[in-house]
Amino acid sequence: MGKQANLYAFPSVDELASALRAYVLQCQEAGIARHGAFKVAVSGGSLPKTLAKALLAPSEGSNDAVKWDKWEIFFADERAVPLDHEDSNYKLVKDELLDKIPDDQPKPTVHAIDTQYLDDTQELADQYEQVLVKSFASRDSVKLPIFDLLLLGCGPDGHTCSLFPGHELLRETSAWVAPIEDSPKPPAKRITLTLPVVNHAVRVAFVATGGGKKDIMKEIFEEGKGLPCALVNEGTGDRCSWFVDNAAVEGVVYQRRPFSL
Numbered sequence: 001m002g003k004q005a006n007l008y009a010f011p012s013v014d015e016l017a018s019a020l021r022a023y024v025l026q027c028q029e030a031g032i033a034r035h036g037a038f039k040v041a042v043s044g045g046s047l048p049k050t051l052a053k054a055l056l057a058p059s060e061g062s063n064d065a066v067k068w069d070k071w072e073i074f075f076a077d078e079r080a081v082p083l084d085h086e087d088s089n090y091k092l093v094k095d096e097l098l099d100k101i102p103d104d105q106p107k108p109t110v111h112a113i114d115t116q117y118l119d120d121t122q123e124l125a126d127q128y129e130q131v132l133v134k135s136f137a138s139r140d141s142v143k144l145p146i147f148d149l150l151l152l153g154c155g156p157d158g159h160t161c162s163l164f165p166g167h168e169l170l171r172e173t174s175a176w177v178a179p180i181e182d183s184p185k186p187p188a189k190r191i192t193l194t195l196p197v198v199n200h201a202v203r204v205a206f207v208a209t210g211g212g213k214k215d216i217m218k219e220i221f222e223e224g225k226g227l228p229c230a231l232v233n234e235g236t237g238d239r240c241s242w243f244v245d246n247a248a249v250e251g252v253v254y255q256r257r258p259f260s261l
């Protein structure tokens, strides 16, 4: 049992957000204890909004503080567009979360893509990989970076990051960051963390809300079928936690756990 992904279901997004906050802050403290920083990668989609709900809530004491100055934020996937483009995940995270951090709090370090390489997605991915190498090398001198936490969404087809069902990118074994030019979800050109990097993180948290997710949740948790989200579940076991609302898992046969840290 201990080897399976944790599924935490909440009656509302507000309750989900408050548990997510506790979970993220525990990961933050573990990262700081390990190496003096909290290295986290985030997805686009609906995740930044829920994350903002969790993290911008007022702090309830010293054990409940978001230590933004220790945060290094990376992008689990990013679209090959300028940073002020409406498809940009950077812009999404900036608008939903970063710009709303109160002025009296320090700001996190944010690692955006280098937009001078937008016309060449391989180069864009390679350059972003170098950002990771610089951030992680002194820590591990490593084959793979070890993120303290990945905060991911789950698409209606079971994709996560920009790793899509049946795509050859799922077989990538050496790159940390890879380009994709034919994303079925627009825009087509993107970069993404690869599956080995995702599965190597200390912890992975998926956030999925709303009844629109229940069919794919059933497939992921009951059948798997090589869906990217299921591959992450298999690759990370109980290092993986799903934060969902009841609507997203209605009818899904899989044991929910009461949330606790």
Ligand SMILES: O=C(O)[C@H](O)[C@@H](O)[C@H](O)[C@H](O)COP(=O)(O)O
Residues within 6 Å of the ligand: 043, 044, 045, 046, 047, 077, 078, 079, 089, 152, 153, 154, 155, 156, 159, 160, 161, 162, 185
């Ligand atoms: O850039 C992207 O497209 C996202 O990173 C993508 O992987 C997203 O997380 C899922 O599609 C879930 O999106 P929703 O949360 O909006 O369903």
